[in-house]
Amino acid sequence: MKIITSGASYLDIDAYACCIAYAELLNLQGVPARAVSSAQPNVSVSQTVLGWAAAFDDYLPTLDDEFVMVDVSDYYHFDPLVVRERVVEIIDHHPGYEHYWAQKLGSAADIRPIGAAATQVFQRWQTAGVLPQISVQSAALLATAILDNTLNFTGQMTTPADIEAYTDLTSRAKLPADWPRQYFLECQANIESNLGSALAADSKRMKPESNLPGFFAQMTVWDADALLQKHRPMINGWMAQQGDDWLLNVISIRDHKSCFLAPTEVSQQKLNRLLPLDWQAGLAVRAPSMLRKELLKLGLDAGSHCAPNSIVQ
Structure with missing residues (x-):
């Protein structure tokens, strides 16, 4: 059995979509696979997305399981159910572990700069020649993951392949024309309803070699100015509980900007470099x-x- 899973801390929409859509593809190809996670979806998996009823599978470990990691290659952040020695494939777009996995897995380690891991999964459907058989749910999930991870196609890592994949998938999923605005507004409402949980659900402790502040949280919203004007004191208080060296990146889709919050000169200087x-x-x-x-x-x-x-x- 191939277990398709991702990171330990949270499931963002990219990991969520990739697990489900890649497990569907493998099963269609006659390879038994399950989408599994012990992590909870974060606010990028909105209520509308959850309503698409694309569920993860129950999982009881066996000694024959092999693991496929999507949207993560840093083994320190793997879901705790993963046995690293039995990882057989990596699909990721985060930098830092390309050399490690190339030595371990060769061409089965697909780690490259691209807007969304969902695009990499789409390309596997495309290469297999079975795109007409993709479920509406998987098409919608992959499209939304691309939308989120490319920041509505304004992110610097966006590639023509991301745009091609999104265009194809939205037609198959029959998503409305205003889906980007609807989706990001819904994510912002989710964030504002429980800011502490939202911050915790998309934050990472950074290693010293990252040259970034030690605690790094991120959120993507439609209107960052409105969120910060209303909630900045609460945000500062919650982040301060994580230590003195922190950074919050509030990405504003409406006006294509990042608002960086950092409390101390040491944190600011890391970014200034x-x-x-x-x-x-x-x-x-x-x-x-x-x-x-x-x-x-x-x-x-x-x-x-x-x-x-x-x-x-």
């Missing part, structure tokens, strides 16, 4: 917006330039 930013009372704005994985790549690249003989593992 990677980007030209103007900090005003702990806030810096950058257009176009950036995702955490894009900042992580900048940080890793900066580290490799400073220490050319080091290898990030």
Whole structure:
């Protein structure tokens, strides 16, 4: 049995969609597979998306299980149910572990810069020649994951392949023309209804070699200015409980910008080494917006330039 799963902390829409759509493809090809996770969906899996009733499978481990990891390649963040020695495939677009998995898995490690891992899964459906058989739910999930991970196609990692995949999938899923606005507004409402949970559900402890602040949270909303004007004191209080060295990236889809919140000069300086930013009372704005994985790549690249003989593992 192939177990399709992702990270330990949370399931964002990209991981959620990839698990379900790739398990569906493998089963269609006669390869027994299950979409499994012990993590909970975060706010990027909106109520409308949950209403599509594309469910994960129950799971009882066996010694014959093999694991396919989607939207994650850092084994420190694998779902705890995963046995690393039995990972047989990686589908991911986050930087840092390409060399490690290429040595372990060869061509079965598909880790490359692209807007969404969902696009990589779409391409597997395409290559298999069975796209007409994809379920409406999987098509809608993959399309929404691409929309979210490319920041409505404004993100710097967006590729022509992401746009091609989204165009194809939206027609198969029959999503409404205003789905992007509807989706991101729904995500913002979910975030505002429980900010603490939303922050916890999309945050990571960063390793020193990332050259980023130690605690990094991210949220994608339709209107970042409105959210910060209303909730910034609460956000600052919650983030301060995580330590002194933190960063929050609030991505605003409506106006294509990132609002970076960082409390201290040490946190701000880490960002300033990677980007030209103007900090005003702990806030810096950058257009176009950036995702955490894009900042992580900048940080890793900066580290490799400073220490050319080091290898990030």
